[in-house]
Amino acid sequence: MDFKEVITQRRAVNFFDTEKDVSESLLREAIELAAKTPSGFNLQPWSLIILKDKEEKMKLQKLAWNQPKISEAPATLILLADRQGWKAGHPFVERNFNEMVNAGAMKPEQHQWFADTCAALYGSSEDKQQAFACKNAGFFAMSLMLAAKSLGLDTHPMDGFDHEGVRKAFRVPENYWIPLLMAVGYFRKGAELSPPKWRKSFDEIVVKF
Amino acid sequence: MDFKEVITQRRAVNFFDTEKDVSESLLREAIELAAKTPSGFNLQPWSLIILKDKEEKMKLQKLAWNQPKISEAPATLILLADRQGWKAGHPFVERNFNEMVNAGAMKPEQHQWFADTCAALYGSSEDKQQAFACKNAGFFAMSLMLAAKSLGLDTHPMDGFDHEGVRKAFRVPENYWIPLLMAVGYFRKGAELSPPKWRKSFDEIVVKF
Numbered sequence: 001m002d003f004k005e006v007i008t009q010r011r012a013v014n015f016f017d018t019e020k021d022v023s024e025s026l027l028r029e030a031i032e033l034a035a036k037t038p039s040g041f042n043l044q045p046w047s048l049i050i051l052k053d054k055e056e057k058m059k060l061q062k063l064a065w066n067q068p069k070i071s072e073a074p075a076t077l078i079l080l081a082d083r084q085g086w087k088a089g090h091p092f093v094e095r096n097f098n099e100m101v102n103a104g105a106m107k108p109e110q111h112q113w114f115a116d117t118c119a120a121l122y123g124s125s126e127d128k129q130q131a132f133a134c135k136n137a138g139f140f141a142m143s144l145m146l147a148a149k150s151l152g153l154d155t156h157p158m159d160g161f162d163h164e165g166v167r168k169a170f171r172v173p174e175n176y177w178i179p180l181l182m183a184v185g186y187f188r189k190g191a192e193l194s195p196p197k198w199r200k201s202f203d204e205i206v207v208k209f
Numbered sequence: 210m211d212f213k214e215v216i217t218q219r220r221a222v223n224f225f226d227t228e229k230d231v232s233e234s235l236l237r238e239a240i241e242l243a244a245k246t247p248s249g250f251n252l253q254p255w256s257l258i259i260l261k262d263k264e265e266k267m268k269l270q271k272l273a274w275n276q277p278k279i280s281e282a283p284a285t286l287i288l289l290a291d292r293q294g295w296k297a298g299h300p301f302v303e304r305n306f307n308e309m310v311n312a313g314a315m316k317p318e319q320h321q322w323f324a325d326t327c328a329a330l331y332g333s334s335e336d337k338q339q340a341f342a343c344k345n346a347g348f349f350a351m352s353l354m355l356a357a358k359s360l361g362l363d364t365h366p367m368d369g370f371d372h373e374g375v376r377k378a379f380r381v382p383e384n385y386w387i388p389l390l391m392a393v394g395y396f397r398k399g400a401e402l403s404p405p406k407w408r409k410s411f412d413e414i415v416v417k418f
Contacts, residue, residue: 003359040368047416099407130339138347150212159249171418179344198308207256209380
């Protein structure tokens with residue numbers, strides 16, 4: 001599917017077809033495409049909890065303004081952003097360093113430099129940790145919404161939920177922030193899709209001080 | 210250009226063709242495509258400073274580990290994420306509310322509810338403000354990298370810079386966080402593009418607790 005069509009036709013849909021499941025293989029394909037997303041120092045501080053079970057989705061729905069799409073969509077995802085995903089000793093940080101060494105992009109003796117630099121850029125304040133986690137998870141979520149659309153799937157990103165309630169109910173460890181939930185499925189035929197919302201123009205986006 | 214090609218061929222390129230400018234119209238087209246990015250409550254808390262002038266780019270480069278790509282790329286962008294972009298009275302927040310009223314998606318008497326809800330979700334802690342700003346700006350930046358690629362442009366997102374130094378040098382107001390810089394241009398022919406970096410697999414991304 002053409003990129004312009006994908007980015008233009010992606011819409012946050014409120015109504016999902018409850019009769020149409022998302023196959024494991026299609027959801028995997030969307031996630032594998034989104035896995036190509038870049039990240040700061042390639043640290044990829046994102047994870048997903050996938051809910052397909054009706055009871056699990058209802059548990060989430062009750063913590064999210066009781067939005068019906070959470071249980072109506074065949075799959076609802078809880079996106080996680082790892083605020084500690086820059087720290088020396090973290091399995092994916094070390095994996096990343098080793099992969100860079102294997103690829104010849106880094107020398108083993110640069111480990112301390114790598115650890116110190118990640119800590120300075122991403123770990124030296126609460127603000128930096130949160131920016132690191134949420135920006136990169138935002139990259140990933142955006143890729144995933146577009147990848148899903150390119151495969152014929154519809155999505156709906158949601159912010160309206162009880163952050164600490166969801167953390168507790170799904171036993172999400174403290175190192176993660178939960179930037180959004182995302183319903184994934186197929187738009188329900190016959191339901192009404194509202195017209196595209198307004199967007200800032202080029203001249204409203206570009207600033208100078 | 211096909212979406213799969215775009216997401217697969219997008220690479221952070223280190224070397225830009227210094228002889229090949231990016232036309233105003235092409236950069237505008239990329240930004241206008243990225244403007245279709247969704248955001249929490251459609252608040253679109255993102256802005257861009259575009260640097261094309263060599264001196265301005267050099268000023269930025271000196272604050273960003275002296276990375277040559279900053280001045281070699283024909284355009285380098287400073288992405289801004291508005292941490293106050295949820296607040297009642299903010300021009301784009303009110304614009305957004307009015308647009309929703311005009312579209313029939315909201316009633317004028319819901320203004321207080323809208324203001325309170327945005328404040329609760331996005332403004333009630335430093336963490337929430339930062340998550341709101343950086344996640345949504347992350348969505349926008351990812352769309353922009355892909356939109357640029359779909360138009361034949363290459364990009365390089367950068368975190369290696371002195372955040373407060375850049376703020377000061379470019380007079381960025383306190384309400385903005387600077388999540389990343391982005392070089393935009395054309396890959397320099399003959400330069401070496403390293404092989405794609407490793408990425409987490411589906412089974413490494415999907416978690417359960």
